[in-house]
Amino acid sequence: MAASGVAALLSLALLVFPSREVEAKKTFLDLRLDNPAEFHEPSQPHEPQSATDSPFAQIQPSSPDDEVVDEPEAIVEADPLSKELTVANGDTLSTVFAKVGLPSKTVHEVLSSSKDAQQLSRLKVGQRLVFQLTEQGELASLHSPISKxxxxxxxxxxxxxxxxxxxxxxxxxxxxxxGEIESSLFLAAKRAGLSHNLTMDLANVFGYDIDFAMDIRKGDTFEVIYEEKTIEGERVGTGNILAARFTNRGKAFTAIRYTNRQGNSSYYTAEGESMRKAFIRTPVDFARISSRFSNGRKHPILNKIRAHKGVDYAAPRGTPIKSAGDGKVLLAGRKGGYGNTVIIQHGNRYRTLYAHMQGFAKGVRNGSTVKQGQIIGYIGTTGLSTGPHLHYEFQVDGVHVDPLGLKLPMADPIAKNEKQRFLQLSQPLMARLDEERATMLAMREQ
Structure with a gap:
């Protein structure tokens, strides 16, 4: 019994106090399991395991091929004097400078260096700022793309x-x-890939012949050749419309952009007649006609029969109003039931009136001159008005006429000494419009 007891005690001691060999083996295992992921879990695809992460890397031989692959990764590193930041919500120029270790003194020096430099203080979320520092930690340069x-x-x-x-x-x-119009020019142009600016330009080109407030119909079509700006194959903007064709109610209107020898650009028909008239057809883009010219309309507020000597264009408050032609402002102020009103004299025979404005555009005042298409004010409800709209009147020799039925006087055509030069430009553009249209129709039939 005594011998058995001693044997049991020895066995227990061996279990509690392992031998040096067992202790060494255990220590070796513990070292390997300190970071089990290094040995038992594969590296993630986007985080390749580097040879220097392993504790055995220094004793593993490397081949010449390994050196070619690994050497650039080990040597190439970011320039410590170059710092790049992206503006986050709540950032100011001071906080951004502080992030790269520049003091507020530097911010003040930069902003006070010139009036133009103050543009740096107008940061936008997502804007990229690239700092280059000197070895002394001072600002050497700052570069920031603000657009493409x-x-x-x-x-x-x-x-x-x-x-x-x-x-x-x-x-x-x-x-x-x-594009083909289903409900509106804007939606059709958007489907065709035209920007908002190009759509407005298209409307302005044909605005002398087509009233986009009332003439547009489902099934009308348009074709446009325009300038496209790219950088390294990426579209970054658009330029001018070079040629366009708009078919309204079955009638086709064509426009070609031409710059004469004096550097003046305008749009002409394929035959060289000016697209520009002395007056634009409607002074508000894409508005709805709410009341027409009439000699016996019942006034909505006065509730009595009174001649309506103009056309009302209903549009959202603040919609821009354009001058129908070049002229001189006779009145930019209050005029009884008309509310805020602008009256423009165009030469000796023509006069236009714009009433119920919310306000006047900058620079529009009594005696000022305006150009055709220039914004002169904004849709409002001043005076006797039941809702936001423009009341527009047109006078010829002091007599009110219906601006919708008026035959607009034409502007000058292409000068005779430039006609041949114009045709050399217009004919290839017209040919391309026809070719592109034929290709489009052929693809539809397939």
Whole structure:
């Protein structure tokens, strides 16, 4: 029994106090299991395991091929003097400068260096800022793209900073678009890939012949050849409409952009007649006609029969109102039931009136001159008005006429000494419009 007891005690001791060999083995296992993921879990695809992460990397031989692959990764590192940040919500120029280790003194020096440099303080969320620092930790330069076509930068010069804008010149090509109107020009143009600005330009080109407030019908079509700006194959903007054709109620109108030898650009028909008239057809884009010219209309507020000597265009409050033609402002102020009113004299024979405005555009006042299409005010409800709209009147030799039925006087055609030059430009553009249209129709039939 005594011998058995001693044997049991020895066995227990061996279990509690392992031998040196067992202790060494246990220590070796513990070292390997300190970071089990290094040995038992595969690296994630987007985080490749580096050889230097392993505790055995220093004793593993490397082949010449391994050196070619691994050497750039080990040597190439970010320039410690270059810092790049993206503006976050709540950031200011001071907080951004502080993030790269620049004091508020530097912010003050940059902003006070010039009036233009103050543009840096108008940061936008997502804007990228690239700082270049000196070895002493001071600002050497700051570069920031503000659009795909423009960037701004600050460079240190002696004890001050120099601000400048850098323009990126895009490649300009021509593009073609076509569309068919289902409900509105805007929706059709959007489906055709035209920007808002191009859509407005298209309406302005044909605005002398087509009233976009009342003439547009389902099934009307348009085709456009326009300038497209790209940088490294990416579209960054659009330029001018070079040629366009708009078919309204079965009648086709064509426009070609032409710049004469004096550098003046305008739109003409394929035959060289000016698209520009002395007056535009409607002074409000895409508005709805709420009341027509009439000699016996019942006034909605006065509740009595009174001649309505103009046309009412209903549109949202604040919609821009354009001058129908070049002229001189006779009145920009209050006029009884008309409310805020602008009256413009166009030459000796013509006069236009714009009433119920919310307010006047900057620079429009008594005696000022305005150009055709210039914004002169905004839709409102001043005076005797039941809702936001423009009351528009047109006078010829002092007599009110219906502006919707008026035959507009024409502007000058292409000068005779430039006719041949114009045709050399217009004929290829017209041919391309026809070719693109034929290709489009052929694809529809397939």
């Amino acid at each position: 076509l423009e960037s701004i930068r600050i460079d240190r010069s002696d004890d001050s900073y120099v601000f400048k804008k850098e323009q990126i010149k895009p490649e300009v090509n021509t593009a073609y678009a076509h």
